[in-house]
Each structure stands twice: as structure tokens, then as C-alpha cells.
Amino acid sequence: LGKTTLVVAVELCSITLRNEDRSRTNVVSCAIFGDGAGAAVVGPGKHGPVFQWNASYLFPASRHLMGFDVGASGLGIVLDRELPVFLLRALKPALDGVLAPRERAFADFERLWIHPGGRRILDAITELYALDEERLWASREALARHGNLSSATVFGVLELDLARAAGRADETGLLVGIGPGLSLEASAWRWEDA
Structure with a gap:
């Protein structure tokens, strides 16, 4: 700890496109x-949000909802239509x-930095937590500007939010992502000095 680190996410979702696969899942995912x-x-300092903790959660019996399938023709996407309904119930x-x-x-x-998996997921979080639409503005804006770039999307959410307003001392932020497995990742951040 105490070192400066470059955190990078690169997503090449287009490699899951299988030309011979005309299934709804293949077309929709692309x-x-x-x-x-x-x-x-990310590194030591007094400016910007300071990492507090992270947590991971693996949703039981959810492997079929989202992930990847390696087959003879390459990497394919697994994306079940049940995913939004499942998240409404389990998130x-x-x-x-x-x-x-x-x-x-x-x-x-x-501050809430929620990975915008899609409009329905953001709508579900807004509804489940009775949030004002403005609370997820950066997530909605990142989705509108760039779409879902998988894990790389959270950097767009952070960039938009941090550019809009500087943090105040003791202000907190929660970063949440949902990914294959089906898994949830969360990390908490706090401004020590504004």
C-alpha cells in the first residue's frame, strides 16, 4: 500500500460476434x-476520493444469466432474457x-457510481431504493454517451461525476458493478480533504 497504481479495464466485446450464429442472444449482445x-x-494523497473498502458477492444459481461460452467458433456471450427480472428481485x-x-x-x-448495465437496471435501482433520478445522473449519462462498455464503463461514470463537482471533506461514494457469474462488486470511497 501507499504506491501509485494505474488501474486499467479494456473490453473487446465485439470478439464475441459469431458470424454463423444468428441467434437472438448473439445479435442483441453485439x-x-x-x-x-x-x-x-490511484495512489496516496489527500485530494480526490480515498478508497475505504471493497466487497464481492456471487449470486447463487445465476451462472446461466450472463457470462461467456468458449466453443469451436470462438468466444460467445451468455445473456439470458431473465437477467433484468432476476436483478429486480435479487439486487x-x-x-x-x-x-x-x-x-x-x-x-x-x-455519490453513487453505478455501472449502467442498461436503462432497465438503472431504473430498477432507482425504484428499489426510492432514489431521485438525479442520484444516478452520471450512470445514465455514461450509458447515453457510450453505451455499455462492460467493466470500462465505470471509468466513464467516475469521470463524469468527478468533473461535475468537487468532493467535500467526509463526502462518500459507492461504486457498484455487476458482471458475469453473476457477480456484484462494490467499493466505498471517502474524501478526506476537499
């Missing part, structure tokens, strides 16, 4: 996922579950 990259320099208990041991609640965080 339409909603794009290639992209994002990066951040809040999972997220509340990773926050509870840290004695935190979703509403405790002033």
Missing part, C-alpha cells in the same frame, strides 16, 4: 455491448447484504 477502455491513476438483498457488515446503508452514500 448491439448492447461495445468495445472500450478506461483507466485511473437489493445482495447489495444491502454487502453493506450491512460494514454498518452502512445504500442511502448513506452521497
Whole structure:
């Protein structure tokens, strides 16, 4: 710890396009996922948000919902139509579950950096937590500007939010991503000095 690190995410979602595969899943996944990259320099200092903790959660019996399949013709996407419905039911208990041991609640965080997997996922989070639309503005704007670039999208969300307003001392942020497996990743951040 105490070292400066470059964190990079590169996503090449287009490599999952299989020319011979005319299935709905193949066509839809190529339409909603794009290639992209994002990066951040993370290190010691008093300016900007300071990392506090991270947590991971693997949704039980969810492997079929999203992931990858390696076959004779290359890498293919696994994307089940049930995913948005599943997340409506399972996301809040999972997220509340990773926050509870840290004695935190979703509403405790002033800034929310949510990976915009899609408009329906952002709408679900807004509904589940009774949020004002403005709370997820950076996530919605990143989705509108660039689409879903898989893990690289969170860097766009962070860039938009941090460019819009400087943090205040003791202000907190929560970064949340959902990915293959089906998995949830969350990290908490706090401004020590503004």
C-alpha cells in the first residue's frame, strides 16, 4: 500500500460476434455491448476520493444469466432474457447484504457510481431504493454517451461525476458493478480533504 497504481479495464466485446450464429442472444449482445477502455491513476494523497473498502458477492444459481461460452467458433456471450427480472428481485438483498457488515446503508452514500448495465437496471435501482433520478445522473449519462462498455464503463461514470463537482471533506461514494457469474462488486470511497 501507499504506491501509485494505474488501474486499467479494456473490453473487446465485439470478439464475441459469431458470424454463423444468428441467434437472438448473439445479435442483441453485439448491439448492447461495445468495445472500450478506461483507466485511473490511484495512489496516496489527500485530494480526490480515498478508497475505504471493497466487497464481492456471487449470486447463487445465476451462472446461466450472463457470462461467456468458449466453443469451436470462438468466444460467445451468455445473456439470458431473465437477467433484468432476476436483478429486480435479487439486487437489493445482495447489495444491502454487502453493506450491512460494514454498518452502512445504500442511502448513506452521497455519490453513487453505478455501472449502467442498461436503462432497465438503472431504473430498477432507482425504484428499489426510492432514489431521485438525479442520484444516478452520471450512470445514465455514461450509458447515453457510450453505451455499455462492460467493466470500462465505470471509468466513464467516475469521470463524469468527478468533473461535475468537487468532493467535500467526509463526502462518500459507492461504486457498484455487476458482471458475469453473476457477480456484484462494490467499493466505498471517502474524501478526506476537499
